[in-house]
Amino acid sequence: MSMELRRITTRELAAPCQELSNEYMDWLAGQVTDSYGIVLPEEEIEELHADLRAQAEVLFHDPGRLYLGYVEAEPVSLGLLKPVGEGEGELKRMFVRPAHRGRGFGSVMLHRLVDDARELGYERLRLETFPFMESAIALYRKNGFQDAPAFDGFEGATHGVGDVEMFMTLDLA
Numbered sequence: 001m002s003m004e005l006r007r008i009t010t011r012e013l014a015a016p017c018q019e020l021s022n023e024y025m026d027w028l029a030g031q032v033t034d035s036y037g038i039v040l041p042e043e044e045i046e047e048l049h050a051d052l053r054a055q056a057e058v059l060f061h062d063p064g065r066l067y068l069g070y071v072e073a074e075p076v077s078l079g080l081l082k083p084v085g086e087g088e089g090e091l092k093r094m095f096v097r098p099a100h101r102g103r104g105f106g107s108v109m110l111h112r113l114v115d116d117a118r119e120l121g122y123e124r125l126r127l128e129t130f131p132f133m134e135s136a137i138a139l140y141r142k143n144g145f146q147d148a149p150a151f152d153g154f155e156g157a158t159h160g161v162g163d164v165e166m167f168m169t170l171d172l173a
Helices: 015-036 042-060 105-119 134-142 155-159
Strands: 004-007 065-071 074-085 088-096 124-129 146-148 166-171
Touching: 004 105, 015 042, 015 065, 015 074, 015 088, 042 065, 042 074, 042 155, 065 105, 074 105, 088 105, 105 124, 105 134, 124 134, 134 166
Parallel strands: 088 124
Antiparallel strands: 004 065, 065 074, 074 088, 124 166, 146 166
């Protein structure tokens, strides 16, 4: 079974993106609680849900990207490329629904976003993740990402999880 990637460029097409983003953020909040005992307040989770809506216009146009992966008519994966500075982009919300994990869909999404970043002229990509995301970290490392120190303005700092996050970068130059 293969996954079809669709680039999302309008709000009308983005509704499933929001659904997957919310699912991911809810899962993530639960994992952070289970792994570290950090309970994100409901209002912070709502802020995380609203984050995709707030960034959508940037992601719809160059140099941003927003993709959904579909299996048949079902959205099963999400991935974003957000511009964050001169020559630098950030991978965000990389998510594959649990029932579809282990089929290489995360790899397909990652390769599409990295290829787009190169085509758009990015020199470096960055991401933030958590140590419990072992298979995602293995995927990133397999594709050249390396551990890095925390970067300015990382999302987790505003939600009290920065001390338990990991940071990675990929040099595209």
